[in-house]
Amino acid sequence: MLQYLVKRLLGLIPTLLLVGVLVFLFVHLLPGDPARLAAGPEATAETVALVRQDLGLDKPLPQQFVRFALGALHGDFGRSVRTKRPVSIEIAERFWPTFWLTVAAMAWSVTLGMAIGVASAVWRNQWPDRLGMTLAVSGISFPAFALGMVLMQIFSVQLGWLPTVGADTWRHYILPSLTLGAAVAAIMARFTRSSFVDILKEDYVRTARAKGLAESIVVLKHGLRNALIPVVTMMGLQFGFLLGGSIVVEVVFNWPGMGRLLVDAVDMRDYPVIQGLVLLFSLEFVLINLIVDVLYAVINPAIRYR
Amino acid sequence: MSAATAAAVDLPPEVRTPWTEFRRKFKKQRVAVVAGCFVLLLVALAIAAPWIVPYDAENFFDYDKLNAPPSLAHWFGVDPLGRDIFSRILMGARISLTAGFVSVAAGAVVGTALGLVAGYYEGLWDRVIMRVCDVLFAFPGILLAIGIVAILGGGMVNVIIAVAIFSIPTFARLVRGNTLALKHLTFVEAARSIGASDWTIVTRHIFPGTIPAVVVYFSLRVGTSIITAASLSFIGMGAQPPTPEWGAMLNEARADMMTSPHVALFPSLAIFLTVLAFNLLGDGLRDALDPKLERQ
Numbered sequence: 001m002l003q004y005l006v007k008r009l010l011g012l013i014p015t016l017l018l019v020g021v022l023v024f025l026f027v028h029l030l031p032g033d034p035a036r037l038a039a040g041p042e043a044t045a046e047t048v049a050l051v052r053q054d055l056g057l058d059k060p061l062p063q064q065f066v067r068f069a070l071g072a073l074h075g076d077f078g079r080s081v082r083t084k085r086p087v088s089i090e091i092a093e094r095f096w097p098t099f100w101l102t103v104a105a106m107a108w109s110v111t112l113g114m115a116i117g118v119a120s121a122v123w124r125n126q127w128p129d130r131l132g133m134t135l136a137v138s139g140i141s142f143p144a145f146a147l148g149m150v151l152m153q154i155f156s157v158q159l160g161w162l163p164t165v166g167a168d169t170w171r172h173y174i175l176p177s178l179t180l181g182a183a184v185a186a187i188m189a190r191f192t193r194s195s196f197v198d199i200l201k202e203d204y205v206r207t208a209r210a211k212g213l214a215e216s217i218v219v220l221k222h223g224l225r226n227a228l229i230p231v232v233t234m235m236g237l238q239f240g241f242l243l244g245g246s247i248v249v250e251v252v253f254n255w256p257g258m259g260r261l262l263v264d265a266v267d268m269r270d271y272p273v274i275q276g277l278v279l280l281f282s283l284e285f286v287l288i289n290l291i292v293d294v295l296y297a298v299i300n301p302a303i304r305y306r
Numbered sequence: 307m308s309a310a311t312a313a314a315v316d317l318p319p320e321v322r323t324p325w326t327e328f329r330r331k332f333k334k335q336r337v338a339v340v341a342g343c344f345v346l347l348l349v350a351l352a353i354a355a356p357w358i359v360p361y362d363a364e365n366f367f368d369y370d371k372l373n374a375p376p377s378l379a380h381w382f383g384v385d386p387l388g389r390d391i392f393s394r395i396l397m398g399a400r401i402s403l404t405a406g407f408v409s410v411a412a413g414a415v416v417g418t419a420l421g422l423v424a425g426y427y428e429g430l431w432d433r434v435i436m437r438v439c440d441v442l443f444a445f446p447g448i449l450l451a452i453g454i455v456a457i458l459g460g461g462m463v464n465v466i467i468a469v470a471i472f473s474i475p476t477f478a479r480l481v482r483g484n485t486l487a488l489k490h491l492t493f494v495e496a497a498r499s500i501g502a503s504d505w506t507i508v509t510r511h512i513f514p515g516t517i518p519a520v521v522v523y524f525s526l527r528v529g530t531s532i533i534t535a536a537s538l539s540f541i542g543m544g545a546q547p548p549t550p551e552w553g554a555m556l557n558e559a560r561a562d563m564m565t566s567p568h569v570a571l572f573p574s575l576a577i578f579l580t581v582l583a584f585n586l587l588g589d590g591l592r593d594a595l596d597p598k599l600e601r602q
Contacts, residue, residue, distance in 0.1 A: 018441045029457045137589070141582035143533045146574035147541045153563055155572075181529060243444030248537045262449075263541050266456045278453055282445050 002298055008290060015286060018243045023279045024068045027271050028061075037269060038081055044097065048210030076277035082268050087276040098250070101180060102242045104173050109181030110188055110235055117192025118227075121200060122219055132189060142232025144245055148179040148252035154155050165254040177251045180245050184238045188231070199223050236292025240285045309435040331594035338590015339585040348580060361390035363397040365552045373566040385555075386547075386562050391569065394550035394574050401462060401551045402580065406532040411465045413473025414524055416583040418516065421478040422508050425485025436482070439475035447472045455543045462535075462551065465544040469531045480523055484516040518595035522529060525588030529581040546591055552577050 029169070035052035052058050055078070056067050071077065077087035116136065120129040152175060156164040163172050179261070199205065200223060208222045209215075247259035254260065258277055265273040333339065361368075367388035368374075374384040382391035391535075424435040442450065450469035457465040488494060489512060497507050533553040536553030540545035545551030547558055559570035 004328060017442050017545045019445075022441065026453065026457065039483040053517060077598065137585055138428070138578075138582065139531060141585050142578050142580070143536055143540075143553075143574075144576060145553070146570075149556065149560065149563060149570055150574065152568055157564055201373075240446040247448055247452070262452065266452060266543065270457075271456075274453075274456055278445070278449060281449050285446055 001297070005294060008293055012286060012290060013047045016283070017197060018119075020069055020072065020279070021065065022066050023275055023282075025057065025084060026275060026278070037271060040081070040117050058164075058259070077279075078272040079263075081270045081274050081288075082265075086186070087272045089154060090261065090273055091276055094256060094258045094261045097255060098246055098259060101173065101176055101255065101257060102239070102246055104177035105181035105184065105242055105246075106235075106239065108177065110238075112229065113185040113188025114192045114255050116189035118184070118196055118219065118222075118224065120193040121196035124197060129193075133193070136186040138188040138189075139182050142182065144179055145181060145252050146174070147218055148249055150181060152168070175242035176249050176255055179243060179252065180249045182240050183245065188240060192227065192231055194226045195225065197224060201225050202226075229296065232295055232299065233292055236288055239288045243281055243285060314416050327592055332590060334446045335418070335590035335594055337508075338587050338594070341469060341586035341590065344579070344583040345587055348583070351396060351401060352403050355396040355400050357391040359390075359396050361393045361477045363389065363541065364548045366390060373562060373569065375566070375568055382435070383568045384568070385559070385569050389548075389557075394555060395552070395572055398550045398552045398555065398573070398576065399580070401521055401545060401549070402532050402536065402577070405462060405466050405469070405535040406528040407585075409469035409531050409535070410473055410524055412466075412470035413527075414477050414520060415479025416470075417474040418481045418513075418520060419562045420474065421481025421483075421515070422485055424510065425454065425482040426489060426504070426508050429487075432482070435478060439478050439596050445472075450538060451534060451538055452543065460543045460546065462545045462549070465538050467536075469534050473527060473531065474525070477520065477523065480519055481516045484519055485512055488512050488515045502522050508514060522588055522592040525584055525591055529584035529588070532577065532584070563591055 033048070035048050035055060035057050038055060039048045039051040049051070056064055059067075073087045077091075079085060080087055080090050085091065101177075112169060113136075116132040118300035120132040124297045125130050152164055155162045155175060158251060162175055163169075166172055200219075203224055205218060227306065246255075250257045251263055261273065262277045264270075264279075265277065319363060334389075359382065368380075368384055368390070369388050371380065371384045372388050373386050375567045376383040380390050380392060382395060385391055385394070386424045420435050420439075424432040446454070453470035454471060455464050458467065494507060494511050497511050497565065533543060536556075538553070539553035540557045542557065547554055547556045555573040556570055558598055
């Protein structure tokens with residue numbers, strides 16, 4: 001197990017390095033002079049030259065990359081062009097609202113999605129299946145920002161039950177996490193259904209039924225446990241989807257998270273913040289995929305020895 | 307599947323080509339047939355839009371009817387600037403469908419080519435291509451698009467490029483997997499043994515076998531891409547006002563949600579129904595083309 005973990009961790013290094021290079025090159029791909037961008041539009045030629053020297057932009061590219069990579073490893077991404085505060089602080093302030101929003105969305109959507117998927121597979125081609133799958137295909141077809149606006153209109157504006165914007169209490173989390181999780185719940189439902197349908201055809205399920213076990217035990221104990229393997233993988237992939245989705249949902253609900261920060265940073269051409277956020281988002285995504293792979297190996301020992 | 311080109315020839319009904327077989331199975335998917343017809347209707351409306359819209363989508367302003375609800379003169383009502391929402395939705399269909407089709411088509415062509423090369427030659431090419439795909443996969447889709455838009459600047463063309471780029475790795479992986487499975491089959495072996503070139507083997511024998519998977523994925527992906535493009539416009543990085551892009555229209559409608567929800571309702575419905583049609587069509591195609599694909 002340890003050997004597998006080490007192998008997987010080492011395998012991440014080339015990917016992360018390439019991601020780092022891409023994010024680093026990002027600044028150099030931006031139209032315009034990065035030193036000019038950092039110094040601001042009203043800076044004199046001397047100031048720009050000073051800033052260029054200060055940021056090390058006058059050095060050769062490989063040297064600049066080493067500087068960037070070392071800084072990034074220490075959590076130093078430079079200063080925000082807009083607020084002049086360190087990027088790490090800007091991001092740290094916004095990290096937890098996004099984190100909890102993602103976790104809340106993940107928790108309800110996976111639970112509900114799997115429940116719908118199992119129910120649809122068990123009552124295949126009957127009304128629970130048709131209802132569940134209609135809901136699911138609608139869920140993947142309804143864009144998150146439109147859903148957010150509809151929910152806000154109904155529950156905050158018309159009924160006045162829930163707050164519209166901000167992230168202060170648990171009540172603030174209800175609508176954004178519903179919005180963010182809807183598509184994931186739909187994808188999980190569809191995916192769970194199809195893997196469950198396959199599993200219910202397996203010999204060991206027939207054996208379990210043949211020895212007279214109650215249908216609920218067959219489904220929950222023999223079926224669900226085996227269905228979990230592909231479902232866990234799918235869950236990991238959905239986490240990445242949630243990270244991306246949070247960007248749009250945070251704009252709708254004016255959520256003080258990293259997604260909102262990214263959109264503002266792109267608007268303001270605040271490239272150190274963009275750089276830091278993109279790197280953090282992809283790091284999270286890669287780590288989650290790693291955790292999923294490890295979980296996968298825990299559930300299914302055959303993977304470890306491949 | 308290698309006889310897929312026989313589709314154009316009119317064969318007697320008892321001969322079962324992959325194409326007739328597909329038509330027979332697809333007709334059973336009634337929901338998908340309806341969805342397919344809806345997609346065709348949308349495409350027709352989008353093409354005809356400039357000639358059939360009742361009002362100019364960008365430059366007609368009815369100042370007496372600001373925020374007016376749906377009526378006979380304005381089927382979907384009037385927006386806060388006095389523009390006819392029905393006309394804007396129709397013109398928006400052109401933008402969204404173009405964005406969906408073009409970006410996925412570009413991603414599918416490049417991804418399929420890369421997947422064929424990676425799967426057929428394996429070795430160094432395979433490692434390089436799959437490593438690049440891994441890196442592209444290391445960014446959640448919309449984040450990659452935002453990064454690309456930040457470099458290239460906003461606007462619909464750049465959004466299409468961005469969506470195309472993040473469609474590439476999924477198609478590459480899909481086609482690579484299919485190619486790996488197909489290249490050891492007997493008919494490929496046979497082609498090689500009579501001295502067919504790599505080019506002939508890949509284009510005539512392996513590529514047709516990957517078509518079903520690509521077609522299914524294409525349809526499902528168009529829906530996702532339409533949502534992504536609309537999302538980017540919604541957060542202000544895609545189409546800019548006054549362009550009647552559905553996501554941009556929703557963003558503009560946010561300010562008046564309280565007083566005139568119909569301004570937001572119709573663009574939402576337009577995106578939902580379009581994407582739903584593509585998803586239902588994709589599901590039907592999948593069931594008709596290959597039941598084994600259901601697991602992917």
